[in-house]
Amino acid sequence: MDRILVAGAGYAGVFAAKELARHGIGVTVVNAKPYHQLTTWLHEAAGGRHPVDDYKIDLADLFYGLDVQVEVDEIHRVDWKQTRLVGRLGTYPYERAVIGLGSAPEYFSITGLYEHSLPLKSLESARVIRRHIETQVRRYAKDGNVSRLTVVIGGGGLTGIEFAGELAEWLPKIGRTYHVDQRQFVIVCVEAMPDILPMLPPNQRSLARRELERAGVQFKAGSAIVRVEDQAVYLASGETLCAGTIVWTGGVRATPVLQASGLTCDHKGRARVDGTLQSVDDDRLWIVGDCARLDRAGKPLPPTAQLATQMGRHAAINLMRVLNGEGQELFVPKIYGTLASLGHSRGVGDLAGVRTSGRLAGVFKELTKVRYLLQLGGMRMVNRKRRLRTLQV
Ligand SMILES: Cc1cc2nc3c(=O)[nH]c(=O)nc-3n(C[C@H](O)[C@H](O)[C@H](O)COP(=O)(O)OP(=O)(O)OC[C@H]3O[C@@H](n4cnc5c(N)ncnc54)[C@H](O)[C@@H]3O)c2cc1C
Structure with a gap:
């Protein structure tokens, strides 16, 4: 079987690649950088909490022990008619691919x-x-x-x-x-x-x-x-x-790569997918995370890491179902709430419907970090990134 190609090693791409590889499917990941960045904690990096380089995880380390090959390249175009990605350094043919190239700042044409x-x-x-x-x-x-x-x-x-x-x-x-x-x-x-x-x-x-x-x-x-x-x-x-x-920090739009590739996109450059996360243009492509446009209750799903990880994993499962000749399942987003940190020890928001604020919210926010690191690489990753946690558990 050909390797599955995953474009982007952000929240969606990493979860897609891991899910596929855990099921014995060889994966090639193409990402602009040799690392996964902990984007949801970047305000800490920019705001002086810890050294900036602490907020990245080398892809070789992340995929250690799995059949995941990493190519570091910047993708310019998804040439879906010829089933290949076109990058700055090379081209990457595929039979089936998951696209999770994320988003870029939206400047709303504000002068300067x-x-x-x-x-x-x-x-x-x-x-x-x-x-x-x-x-x-x-x-x-x-x-x-x-x-x-x-x-x-x-x-x-x-x-x-x-x-x-x-x-x-x-x-x-x-x-x-x-x-x-x-x-x-x-x-x-x-x-x-x-x-x-x-x-x-x-x-x-x-x-x-x-x-x-x-x-x-x-x-x-x-x-x-x-x-x-x-x-x-x-x-x-x-x-x-x-x-x-x-x-x-006022807004994002999807990576320009999708529009440049001639995929059907909305006004924010997000490529339209059906309920299974398959591209409306090509059934060999699944599009996930910030760069996918999927509606729920008449509104587009928001660009969040919690949804990106779910989409990445779901696309991988659907892709495997297709390989096994089975029908795909509809993606059902689970929104666990939003927690905003207000400095290193306090916060505000809700977790699974429970409203919280102050120090307790700060503790919950820290626990979401531990949860993410556990999902990424178990206790090995939690220990590796111990320094990033305010709350040492
Ligand atoms: C400071 C900050 C705080 C946030 N806090 C939260 C939060 O608390 N909770 C929450 O749910 N969400 C939060 N978000 C939003 C969340 O980070 C995004 O929704 C999430 O990262 C989207 O995941 P993704 O996989 O779609 O894209 P990304 O995580 O952005 O990944 C895209 C990947 O593709 C790669 N890439 C991009 N273009 C190319 C190219 N042309 N060629 C090759 N590789 C490419 C990138 O290097 C990256 O690895 C926050 C965002 C920011 C900036």
Whole structure:
């Protein structure tokens, strides 16, 4: 039997590859980097909690002992008519493939946003943000330009809020290192919608807001960013925020590879799949995670890691059913809730329908980390990444 090709080693791709390999099916994974990045914890990496490189796992280590061959290459196109992936370094023929190439920042055509903001989306972008903030603090210590100490976060969703929580704890520490009064730092979170964390109920949003405001974060909700220049953010209200660092977390769209491949995509570039996660264009392709468009109750499923892992595993199971001549099963998403960290030990959200906040939510958030590492590689992985856990269990 030909090897199954898995494009992308993110949350969806890794779970698809592991599921297939565990059932004795040879897999080739093509990924732009030789590692799996722990994307859901990138706010910690960018916000100075642990060294950035701690937030990656080498693919060779992840697939140790399994028949998974890793190719490091950047895919440009899924040439589904010729059943091959076209990469920068080579082409990868397949009989059947799982595509999990994730998403990229969405800039909504806001003038200057792409050019003058830093996205928080990859390990490298987390490293850039972290260095940039430290550089601004060092420069302030020399030139006294106080706007260098302002960080504007565009987007009050999960990523923006979790990053604000990290910054509120990290900036005072950098201040001490560079002898800068911590009261000089300003963190402003700008959200176009009327409130932050739209996926949470209103009372939990208020809790998150209050908690972060106590830590020094300012909010501008219902304020759309209309233009960005070097170190300046212009709001629809007419207000201008001068900032040494502008981080954009306000939205994602699917990888451009799918549209470039001529697959049927929605307005956010997500390739349309049927209820089994098979591409509507080609039954040799399963498309999973942030780059797939699947509706439930008339709405597209949100781009989350918890759904990406489920989709990856489900696509692998369906693919094996096809190989065995069996019918495929419909994908039924299980949404276990949303937990947002507010710094290293506190949080807000709900887990399996139970609303939680404060330290308890912080503990739950830590437990979701342990759970993910266990799923990835058992106790071996939990121990390997021990340093990343605030809660040592
Ligand atoms: C800071 C942050 C916090 C988050 N927190 C949460 C959370 O708490 N809970 C939650 O459920 N979700 C969270 N998310 C969202 C979650 O991370 C994504 O939904 C999830 O990563 C999607 O998984 P995926 O496999 O579809 O894509 P990804 O995990 O992005 O994986 C895509 C993979 O494809 C590779 N790739 C991309 N393009 C190419 C190419 N052209 N060629 C080769 N390889 C390529 C990438 O290197 C990557 O390995 C968070 C996101 C961020 C940024």
